[in-house]
Amino acid sequence: xxxxxxxxxxxxxxxxxxxxxxxxxxxxxxxxRRQTAELQRENLRLKARxxxxxxxxxxxxxxxxxxxxxxxxxERVLIxxxxxxxxxxxxxxxxxxxxxxAGVFVGQPVLDAxxxxxxxxxxxxxxxxxxxxxxVEHSLPVQVLRNGLRAIAQGTGLPNRLxxxxxxxxxxxxxxxxxVTSGLGGRFPAGYPVARVVEVRDEPGRxxxxxxxxxxxxxxxxxxxxxxxxxxxxxxxxxxxxxAAQVSAEP
Amino acid sequence: MMAGAxxxxxxxxxxxxxxxxxxxxxxxWALPYRPPWVAMTLLYWALAxxxxxxVFSGFALGLLLDVLAGSLLGQHALSLAVIAxxxxxxxQRIRQFPMVQQMLLVWMLLLVERxxxxxxxxxxxxxxxxxxxxxxxxxxxxLWPWLFFLLxxxxxxxxVA
Numbered sequence: 001x002x003x004x005x006x007x008x009x010x011x012x013x014x015x016x017x018x019x020x021x022x023x024x025x026x027x028x029x030x031x032x033r034r035q036t037a038e039l040q041r042e043n044l045r046l047k048a049r050x051x052x053x054x055x056x057x058x059x060x061x062x063x064x065x066x067x068x069x070x071x072x073x074x075e076r077v078l079i080x081x082x083x084x085x086x087x088x089x090x091x092x093x094x095x096x097x098x099x100x101x102a103g104v105f106v107g108q109p110v111l112d113a114x115x116x117x118x119x120x121x122x123x124x125x126x127x128x129x130x131x132x133x134x135x136v137e138h139s140l141p142v143q144v145l146r147n148g149l150r151a152i153a154q155g156t157g158l159p160n161r162l163x164x165x166x167x168x169x170x171x172x173x174x175x176x177x178x179x180v181t182s183g184l185g186g187r188f189p190a191g192y193p194v195a196r197v198v199e200v201r202d203e204p205g206r207x208x209x210x211x212x213x214x215x216x217x218x219x220x221x222x223x224x225x226x227x228x229x230x231x232x233x234x235x236x237x238x239x240x241x242x243x244a245a246q247v248s249a250e251p
Numbered sequence: 252m253m254a255g256a257x258x259x260x261x262x263x264x265x266x267x268x269x270x271x272x273x274x275x276x277x278x279x280w281a282l283p284y285r286p287p288w289v290a291m292t293l294l295y296w297a298l299a300x301x302x303x304x305x306v307f308s309g310f311a312l313g314l315l316l317d318v319l320a321g322s323l324l325g326q327h328a329l330s331l332a333v334i335a336x337x338x339x340x341x342x343q344r345i346r347q348f349p350m351v352q353q354m355l356l357v358w359m360l361l362l363v364e365r366x367x368x369x370x371x372x373x374x375x376x377x378x379x380x381x382x383x384x385x386x387x388x389x390x391x392x393x394l395w396p397w398l399f400f401l402l403x404x405x406x407x408x409x410x411v412a
Contacts, residue, residue: 005319008267012274085274087321089282090380122321129321136378157378220279
């Protein structure tokens, strides 16, 4: 049935695509050259960081091998583009242009260039629906990067707010702390950036502290998203689920 | 009129356009005010041709809308089937009304649709949206005269019967 309505999505996206096309054609040569130069610089910078990361990843794996834990790194990413359609205005969902035929599956984590965006909740042959982390029905297990404190980040229904629920009032968390995924839920791989704490409040009448965070992903502006899937080649073939189970079983 | 010249294609085409308008991108501030195009188009055809468009069409259309909008399958189907039933039952009366009164009644019907939808949201444990949720019924009622004359013009032009 979702195949039936797919043409409607395609047609609804036409004005947006035309606009983009026009912008692409009208951009002058100077601007394009500037953009290319900037992208090349950024590419170089990122490559440099990647080299260091690869070394670190190898070292990390070696150390973990020494510890006897079978924590596995390595994921495959698929780049998808958002479809220009509006769904229910009261939910935070977006559609992407890759579906079952491209190997997308329900529960697959979705990132943008900066941080975690959400997860796939419905898959059609040619498209998929992504629930964003700010939706009121979404919760995400996170960890404070500074000290490893674990928490659950719940969506608030506002596009730029997450709430950390059930944190005791004396929890060691402060404004500016970076939150990363903890990988405990088994859905998201560990260690991806999620949000930055913007408010820590203590209300005397409430049993828990009120902690609000701002997502780092550009949820309302990103055009391209990355769909992450666990790498299946060789011995790095653990699924996210048992990777997380092993992490939580560590002392 | 010959059999087979009943021009069902026009009805289907207008309903498809209504579905398209439902997912067409709009600026963020305007999203809650998007008129319920599908419900309005369905109401028009149920009032104009109650023997052709009714509860079953409402249900089928609602299923399509559910798939399109990503809501729970059957949620729009139920609410649209109910207002299609109300429209078919009341069509003799509504047709006699002056336009202002007709707008008010359409507003009521659209509110009934919203009410059923939010009831289903609650019954299935989904989050209940805020007050702006009801705004689309009002914008739909305000746009009703234009949609009515447009669709009536189409119906007469193509002699849909």
